[in-house]
Amino acid sequence: MLLITALASVVMLFVLQSLIGSKISGVREWRAANILAIVSLILYALRGIAPDVLPVVVANTLLAAAVSVVLIGFCKFLHLRVPKRPLVIGLAIVASSMATFNYLWDSVTVRIVIVSIFHSAVCFAIAKTIPSPQNSTRSRYSYLFTKLTAALFGVGHAFRGLVYVLGIDVLISAQQSTLWNVLFLTIGVIVLPVLTLGATMMVHDRMMSEAENAANSDFLTGAWSRRAFFTFAAKEIERIHRSGNALSLLVLDVDHFKRINDEYGHAVGDQVLVDLTLRAETVIRNIDYFGRLGGEEFAVLLPDTSLEAAYTVAERLKAILDTHVPITENSSESVSYTVSIGVAHLQADETFSHLLQRADEALYKAKEAGRNTVIAAEA
Known part of the structure; x- marks a missing residue:
């Protein structure tokens, strides 16, 4: 033994x-x-x-x-x-x-x-x-x-x-x-x-x-990756279609992000994306999903949320993301940034790809409206 x-x-x-x-x-x-x-x-x-x-x-x-x-x-x-x-x-x-x-x-x-x-x-x-x-x-x-x-x-x-x-x-x-x-x-x-x-x-x-x-997870910001976000979205939409509850989607984009990269460098641009993620997570709920779709574009999936409530969340996000980050850790110089947000509400029997397309169209309208604004997609 x-x-x-x-x-x-x-x-x-x-x-x-x-x-x-x-x-x-x-x-x-x-x-x-x-x-x-x-x-x-x-x-x-x-x-x-x-x-x-x-x-x-x-x-x-x-x-x-x-x-x-x-x-x-x-x-x-x-x-x-x-x-x-x-x-x-x-x-x-x-x-x-x-x-x-x-x-x-x-x-x-x-x-x-x-x-x-x-x-x-x-x-x-x-x-x-x-x-x-x-x-x-x-x-x-x-x-x-x-x-x-x-x-x-x-x-x-x-x-x-x-x-x-x-x-x-x-x-x-x-x-x-x-x-x-x-x-x-x-x-x-x-x-x-x-x-x-x-x-x-x-x-x-x-x-x-x-x-x-x-x-x-996205390697830079820690937000959900595009693949994970799409997986969560598919599961939530399937659940919403069964239960009949509401679901909304926000798509947001950093305004003039290319100019930030060109003037201050990609390291500062990365700081902006990290700062955006940290601030956004203070606004959304634990049941919400915050993901990076690519580049400077992010999305927030809001289960059990009406269009009106989602628009309110988008306004809060816009306000908290109208801010600035230091160029370096010990520098007094900073760079400001804002975001534009498109809001869409899930329709009956709608797929996620179509919901995302409508939110994207609303985001483009927000850009055309002068940026740093929120536009809701039409049904």
Whole structure:
């Protein structure tokens, strides 16, 4: 069992090594935990061969340290505060207890109870640290699996300690082959590989989420990309046609953007687009979609919004985007910009392409009307 678990930890070590390049917090800690676990399991296997200080004191302390480092990894992965003080105190108690109840008063029962309490507490802490599945970034399964297994290991260790406290199966030697011993040994040694598997799935979950966000987000402004915006629009229009609710679209364009690029450079033009996105997101709702269609042209999809309400939103956008941005970070000189906006309301059985075409036509009319204005498309 010890050999198989050590090999499983070695395999997980290689998996984690492949994830080091992801720069995701927690991976290095989980790798270190598996190294500690491998060393600990090797020392456990030396019971009866090496002095007791190695398979009893050092091995138990290293395994306790390993599961502690797993908790630290989850805290860093989830950007939470690491409970350093409780962990250090707990490890000190484990190390001193292993030495005390091996050399001064030889008691396997006390040693097992203390180790079980520590491992149970850390496993429950891991389960508590991991957020509910609905709060995960992409998939529920990885979070649910890790949270439940950590809680089950916590229950297993607590039950192990209770068995020894009640004297259900007092063992003279930790190597004795009894039903309880085999069961508890299994619980103790598979914690690291299983929790590492859960951690790996959560890292994969985050990497996939980040890749999807990168593909769906505009690289400069962070707004939804054209492809993502069209996908959202198709889904919303399908929903609106089923429910009969309202939906509106705004298309906006930076006025005289070419002149800004020509006079101040493309870096300043990029600053204008980033500033526009940040300001626009303060006006729209969480259920609205803000996307960059290309160049200096953006669009806002407004679900459950009438034409009148959409026109009001457009006016608010126009007002907040009649502004200026600094040419450089520490410069007092700035460049001003405004936007023109076309508004269109979804008609019965209308496609998104046709809705976008009408909003574009309204935008062109806003440009012809002198810019820095809002025009609503005709039905």
